[in-house]
Amino acid sequence: SQQGEEDPQALSIQEGENATMNCSYKTSINNLQWYRQNSGRGLVHLILIRSNEREKHSGRLRVTLDTSKKSSSLLITASRAADTASYFCATPLGGAQKLVFGQGTRLTINP
Amino acid sequence: DGGITQSPKYLFRKEGQNVTLSCEQNLNHDAMYWYRQDPGQGLRLIYYSQIVNDFQKGDIAEGYSVSREKKESFPLTVTSAQKNPTAFYLCASSIFTSDQPQHFGDGTRLSIL
Numbered sequence: 001s002q003q004g005e006e007d008p009q010a011l012s013i014q015e016g017e018n019a020t021m022n023c024s025y026k027t028s029i030n031n032l033q034w035y036r037q038n039s040g041r042g043l044v045h046l047i048l049i050r051s052n053e054r055e056k057h058s059g060r061l062r063v064t065l066d067t068s069k070k071s072s073s074l075l076i077t078a079s080r081a082a083d084t085a086s087y088f089c090a091t092p093l094g095g096a097q098k099l100v101f102g103q104g105t106r107l108t109i110n111p
Numbered sequence: 112d113g114g115i116t117q118s119p120k121y122l123f124r125k126e127g128q129n130v131t132l133s134c135e136q137n138l139n140h141d142a143m144y145w146y147r148q149d150p151g152q153g154l155r156l157i158y159y160s161q162i163v164n165d166f167q168k169g170d171i172a173e174g175y176s177v178s179r180e181k182k183e184s185f186p187l188t189v190t191s192a193q194k195n196p197t198a199f200y201l202c203a204s205s206i207f208t209s210d211q212p213q214h215f216g217d218g219t220r221l222s223i224l
Contacts, residue, residue, distance in 0.1 A: 031210050040218070041218065042216050042217045043203075043213075044215070045212035048210065048212055097207065098156060098169070099156075100156075101153040102153050106151075
C-alpha cells in the first residue's frame with residue numbers, strides 16, 4: 001500500500017544551494033516523518049511533524065506540512081556534500097505503528 | 112551506545128536454502144520491524160512485532176518467517192518459498208506509540224548464488 005510519494009525522484013544541485021523535496025500522501029495522518037539514507041546504510045530519522053504543526057525546524061532542515069493538501073516538504077538550506085543521500089517521507093498507517101514509506105528522493109550535492 | 116545491530120552485513124543463499132538474518136537492539140524498545148528494500152525503491156514491511164511472543168504480517172510476508180522470543184531480538188528467516196530474495200533487508204525498532212521515530216540497523220544484503 002503506497003501512502004507517501006516523493007517528488008522529484010532525483011535532484012542534483014551545487015554545494016551551497018538549497019534543496020527542496022516534496023511528499024504527498026493519501027489518507028489522514030497524525031504525523032509525518034522524514035528519514036535520510038546514505039548509500040548502503042540504514043535509515044536515519046531526521047524530523048517528525050505532527051498534524052497540528054505547520055512548520056518545524058532542525059538545524060539546516062525545515063519541514064512544512066499542509067494537511068488540507070495532504071503534502072509535506074523538506075528544505076535543506078546551504079547544502080553540503082555530506083547531504084548527498086536518499087530522503088524518504090513516512091506516514092503511520094491508520095492508528096497503527098506501521099510506517100508506510102515513499103520511494104524516496106535521491107539528492108546529489110555537487111562540489 | 113544504544114542501537115540496533117544487524118548481522119551479517121552480506122549473506123549468500125543457495126537455491127532451496129533457508130537463511131536467517133539477525134537483528135538485536137539494546138534500546139529497550141517494545142516494537143521491532145523488518146523491511147525489504149529493492150534497488151532504487153522505498154521500504155516494504157515484511158513483519159512487525161509490538162511485544163514479545165507476538166508478531167503480525169506486513170505487506171509482503173509470503174516466503175518469510177520471524178520469531179520474537181526476547182525483547183531484544185527479532186530474527187528473520189528467508190525461506191526457500193521466497194522466490195526472489197535478493198534485496199537489502201533492514202531491521203528497525205521503536206517505542207510502542209505511533210508518534211515515535213523508528214531506529215534502523217545498517218542492513219543485510221542478501222544475494223542468491
